[in-house]
Amino acid sequence: MTLRLALFGLIAGVFVSVIYVITEPMIIESKEEARTKRLYSLAEPLLNDGRIGNPVNEVLTSNAPVSLINPLPVTPINDGELQIGAVIPFRALDGYSGTIKLLLALDRERRIVGVRAIDHKETPGLGDKIDTRKTDWILQFNGLRYVDLSPTEWAVAKDGGQFDSFTGATITPRAVVNALAKTLAYVETHPEIVGGEK
Amino acid sequence: MRLATVWLDGLWDRNPGLIQLLGLCPLLAVSNTVDNAIGLGFATLFVLVISNASISLIRHLVDEAIRLPAFVLVIATLTTSAELLIQAFDYPLYQSLGIFLPLIVTNCLILGRAEALARREPLLVSTMDGLAQGLGFFLVLVSLGAIREWASDTIILAALPPGAFIALGMLIALHQAIQKILKRFRSKPQPNTQYRRVRTTGDIP
Numbered sequence: 527m528t529l530r531l532a533l534f535g536l537i538a539g540v541f542v543s544v545i546y547v548i549t550e551p552m553i554i555e556s557k558e559e560a561r562t563k564r565l566y567s568l569a570e571p572l573l574n575d576g577r578i579g580n581p582v583n584e585v586l587t588s589n590a591p592v593s594l595i596n597p598l599p600v601t602p603i604n605d606g607e608l609q610i611g612a613v614i615p616f617r618a619l620d621g622y623s624g625t626i627k628l629l630l631a632l633d634r635e636r637r638i639v640g641v642r643a644i645d646h647k648e649t650p651g652l653g654d655k656i657d658t659r660k661t662d663w664i665l666q667f668n669g670l671r672y673v674d675l676s677p678t679e680w681a682v683a684k685d686g687g688q689f690d691s692f693t694g695a696t697i698t699p700r701a702v703v704n705a706l707a708k709t710l711a712y713v714e715t716h717p718e719i720v721g722g723e724k
Numbered sequence: 725m726r727l728a729t730v731w732l733d734g735l736w737d738r739n740p741g742l743i744q745l746l747g748l749c750p751l752l753a754v755s756n757t758v759d760n761a762i763g764l765g766f767a768t769l770f771v772l773v774i775s776n777a778s779i780s781l782i783r784h785l786v787d788e789a790i791r792l793p794a795f796v797l798v799i800a801t802l803t804t805s806a807e808l809l810i811q812a813f814d815y816p817l818y819q820s821l822g823i824f825l826p827l828i829v830t831n832c833l834i835l836g837r838a839e840a841l842a843r844r845e846p847l848l849v850s851t852m853d854g855l856a857q858g859l860g861f862f863l864v865l866v867s868l869g870a871i872r873e874w875a876s877d878t879i880i881l882a883a884l885p886p887g888a889f890i891a892l893g894m895l896i897a898l899h900q901a902i903q904k905i906l907k908r909f910r911s912k913p914q915p916n917t918q919y920r921r922v923r924t925t926g927d928i929p
Contacts, residue, residue, distance in 0.1 A: 531790040531797075534782075538801040545805045552812035560815050651880040694880075 565613055568640040569603055569631040572611045576603040584719055591708035593617055600719055603631075609721025610634050614713075615644075618705035622697045623647040626656070630706065634722040636713055638667045641706060653698030663692070663699070672710035680707035727852050734856025741864030741892075742899040746833035750824050751865055752888040756876075761869030763817045764824055767810060768865075769858035771802045772834050776854030778802075779842040786843075795838045796829075803828045833861060868892060 565578055583597040590596055593616045603611040611633040618626040626646040631639035641664050648654045655661040666689065672680070681687025682700045691699040713719055740746045747768070754764045778798050786794045807825050811818045818825065828834070837857055842850040871891050875882035882891065 527787055527790050530785060531793060534794050534797055538797050542801055542804050542808075545808050549808045549812040553808070553815075556812060556815035560819070649884065651876055651883040 564629065564642070564644065565601060565631075568629055568642050569611065569613055571639055572603045572631065572633060575605045576610045577605075578613075579604045579609075586712075587716070589712075591705075591712055592619060593705040593708045594712060598719070602721065611639060612720040614709070614719065616705055616709040618701035620697070620701045620704075621646060621648055622653050622695070622701075623649065626698070626701060626705075628702065628705070630709060632713060632720045634717075634720050635671070636710070636717060636720060636722060637669060637671045638710075640665075641667050643702070648698045649695070652692065652695040655692050655695070656698055656702055663690075664702070666690075667706065672707070672714050677707070677711075680704075680710075726849060730849060730853045731856045734853065734858075734860040735863070736860075739860045739864065739899070740833045740836075740857050741861055741868075742896050744833070744836070746836050747831040747861060748892075750827065750831060751861070751868065752885065752892065754821065754824050755865055755868035755872055755888055755891075756883055757873050758866060758869040759817075760820055761865045762862075763810075763814070763821055764828075765862035765865045767806050767821070767825060768828055768831060768833070769855070769862050771799065771806055771828050771831075772837060772858040772861075773851060773854035775799050775802050775834055776837055776842040776850040777847060779838045780845060780847045780850035783843050791843070795835060795843075799834050799838070800829050833857065864895065867895065871895075 562578065566573065569576075569578070579602040581599045581601045584600045586594060586596040586598055590598075595615070595617070598614060601613040602609045603613070611631060613629055613631045616628050616630055618628065624647055626648065627644050629640075629642045629644055631641075633639055642658060643656045643664060646654070646656070648656065655663050658664060675688055678686060679688045680703065682689050682691040682696060682703050684691055684696050685700065687703065689699065689703050717723060734740070738744055741751055750764055750768070754760045775795075775798055779795055782794065782798075803826060806828065807818075810821075810825065837853060841853050845853070868888070868891055872882045872887055875887070875891070879887070881887045
């Protein structure tokens with residue numbers, strides 16, 4: 527009987543292996559597709575002229591904020607030889623339910639092209655309004671530069687800043703706005719990340 | 725006749741979501757939107773039908789000692805395959821189902837059907853039972869998803885975990901109420917003594 531069980535195990539192993547071998551290239555393709563689709567919707571205005579380049583790991587200086595992982599995987603947007611912008615991941619560690627992972631697209635003048643929350647566990651109906659599937663809240667950053675507002679204005683209205691929070695949920699938008707402000711401030715001092723000059 | 729009872733049991737009389745209360749964890753967790761409910765409902769249906777069929781096929785080859793490990797092996801293999809297939813064909817769905825897709829392995833509905841029925845019944849009955857029970861589960865999951873998605877526009881609670889319990893409770897109550905009315909019109913079906921199960925709602929036979 528033990529032998530029989532081992533035989534079942536073997537058959538099951540072969541079965542899963544076959545499915546794995548068949549689906550593996552398709553899974554890689556769908557993952558890549560999901561990634562480029564996300565990048566496209568985010569950096570759309572840049573993509574009239576630009577093309578998505580291969581991601582490069584940028585080593586950050588020690589004064590980098592916690593909202594950026596180090597080294598930072600930067601996806602450049604290139605127009606021929608010229609880098610006209612970049613998509614960088616950042617995160618808000620102080621969301622209501624853990625870390626909120628976001629993507630930020632900037633042009634080479636460090637103007638915000640788009641911000642998206644890509645992974646979060648915020649409360650459905652409250653904090654998840656940062657998600658474009660629920661509301662357009664996160665689109666209000668489009669077109670802004672860090673220098674357009676004073677550092678105190680880069681905060682939610684409740685903290686004396688420029689940005690609305692949602693009824694019943696302040697922690698989530700606060701976390702997003704603060705993480706975004708810290709990220710932008712860092713890129714302001716390191717414009718080479720987005721292809722700009724100091 | 726046997727097949728008719730199998731279908732009636734799965735869809736209504738012994739509905740896995742409303743009477744047997746099996747697979748509650750995914751039922752409550754993934755029913756926040758209709759899309760998720762449909763995705764997980766189909767994945768569970770797929771695993772349940774094929775697991776019932778394969779367990780029925782190997783039923784003469786396993787004895788008491790290796791029965792459970794063999795069944796779990798079958799279910800785990802099928803769940804892994806379902807996960808790979810969904811990842812390949814519908815990646816966004818894979819992402820929104822998250823941990824609940826691999827957790828189909830632990831859905832007690834599937835092992836429950838294997839133990840209660842598929843290990844003694846021929847291929848056709850077992851497959852039909854998988855279809856009926858899986859469809860019964862699917863329908864409850866999707867109804868719950870529809871109710872919660874619709875209600876969450878006005879009542880935020882509906883989208884939150886407590887809302888899932890309350891909505892399911894109401895569905896169970898509705899089922900019991902309809903059952904009570906139906907009983908007046910049809911003669912009480914003989915309790916199936918072929919297998920026994922601990923039941924948490926409904927009449928104690």
